[in-house]
Amino acid sequence: MLKFVTIFRTAVFFLVIALLSLPFALVFPLYRFRLASDHLANRVINLYLQMFLVALRWLCGVTWEVRAAENIPHASCLLASQHQSFWENMFFPYIFGNPAFFAKKEIFSYPFAGTLVRRNGHIFTDRTGDLTAARDAIDKAVAISKTGRNILIYPAGTRHGRGHDTMKSGVGLLYTRLNTPCVPIRLNTGDVWPAGSWLKYPGHIIIDVLPPIPAGLDRLEFMQLLAQQLDLKPPKNAGLAAVT
Numbered sequence: 001m002l003k004f005v006t007i008f009r010t011a012v013f014f015l016v017i018a019l020l021s022l023p024f025a026l027v028f029p030l031y032r033f034r035l036a037s038d039h040l041a042n043r044v045i046n047l048y049l050q051m052f053l054v055a056l057r058w059l060c061g062v063t064w065e066v067r068a069a070e071n072i073p074h075a076s077c078l079l080a081s082q083h084q085s086f087w088e089n090m091f092f093p094y095i096f097g098n099p100a101f102f103a104k105k106e107i108f109s110y111p112f113a114g115t116l117v118r119r120n121g122h123i124f125t126d127r128t129g130d131l132t133a134a135r136d137a138i139d140k141a142v143a144i145s146k147t148g149r150n151i152l153i154y155p156a157g158t159r160h161g162r163g164h165d166t167m168k169s170g171v172g173l174l175y176t177r178l179n180t181p182c183v184p185i186r187l188n189t190g191d192v193w194p195a196g197s198w199l200k201y202p203g204h205i206i207i208d209v210l211p212p213i214p215a216g217l218d219r220l221e222f223m224q225l226l227a228q229q230l231d232l233k234p235p236k237n238a239g240l241a242a243v244t
Contacts, residue, residue, distance in 0.1 A: 010200045013059040017052065024048050032115050041119070042098075049094045061202025062192045066095060071183060071209045076145045078175060078182040082165075082230050083154035084190030087205065092152060093120070095207070099150035102137065123151075134170060138177050145178050156232055167227050169235035172219040181212035182222070184229040 027044065030036040036044075056062040072079070079099055081088060093099065102125045103117045121144065125137040141151050153174060156165035175182050185207060192203040210229055213222060227234050 006199055006201055009060050009202075010198065013055055013200060014198075016055050016059060020051050020055070021048075028112065028115075031119070034119075038119070045116075046094055049091060053091070056200065060192075060200040062200060062205065063203075064091075064205035064207070066207040066209065068209045068211075071211050072096070072150075073181055073183070073212060075180070076148050076178075077150055077180045077212060078145075078178055079150055079152040079185060080155050080171060080182050080226055080230065081152065081185035082187050083156055083158070084187060085193040085195060087189040087193045088187065096150065096152070099152040100141065100144045101152040102141075102154075138170075138174055141174060142177050145180060151178065151180075155226060155230060165232050167223060167230075167232040167235045169223065171226070172223045172235070175215075175217075175222050176219050179215050181215050182226065183212045184210040184226060186210065186230065 024044065027036075031041045031044075053064070079092075079096060081092070092101070098120065100120075100122055102123045105124055107114060107117055123137050123140050123144070125133065145151055151174070153171055155167045155171040157168050187205065187207050188203075189205050192201045192205060194201075213225055213229075217225070223235060226232070
């Protein structure tokens with residue numbers, strides 16, 4: 001019975017979201033072809049995300065909160081988060097002031113999402129192991145960080161459940177090059193929006209912002225500390241974590 005209720009509520013949720021998306025789809029060409037200012041476009045996108053969150057709450061029973069957001073420094077920093085769900089892909093830019101994040105190259109080719117990541121100046125990364133592409137991605141992150149914008153990365157790369165994920169060692173290189181504090185973020189989004197499932201389960205999402213790891217630590221020491229705080233296995237090989 002519980003499973004049926006979850007399926008029904010999720011189906012209604014997607015129907016409502018489809019209807020709510022129609023007006024935004026109509027104005028999307030203005031954003032795509034730069035006929036609307038970035039300020040106006042961002043206000044429209046934030047309104048859409050707010051509506052999405054309201055629909056999740058009332059139709060699926062999904063609530064959320066951010067704890068200890070004051071741990072994020074006022075100056076530029078590296079946000080390093082656990083990654084369990086597409087929820088954080090959608091809402092971290094809204095919650096944390098639009099940090100620049102690493103996006104796999106396939107996203108840049110998507111009609112809607114590709115436009116969003118390009119116009120928001122997010123960072124292309126190639127997960128094939130191309131060292132030149134990895135260096136280019138880190139160079140772009142450094143340039144963005146110098147403007148005062150935060151950088152967001154998922155150290156384990158792709159979405160997984162709780163525990164047993166392996167950190168990508170590229171986060172250590174990124175930390176060293178940025179020379180900024182790193183703020184670990186823990187979450188439980190996979191409980192309500194599991195990776196690989198279309199169902200949305202009722203529950204309360206908690207985003208825990210941990211105290212920042214100071215800049216300037218030895219790379220190995222930093223990775224061990226970050227892995228411990230995010231419940232990750234130590235890195236096995238080089239590579240830059242990407243949003244999936």
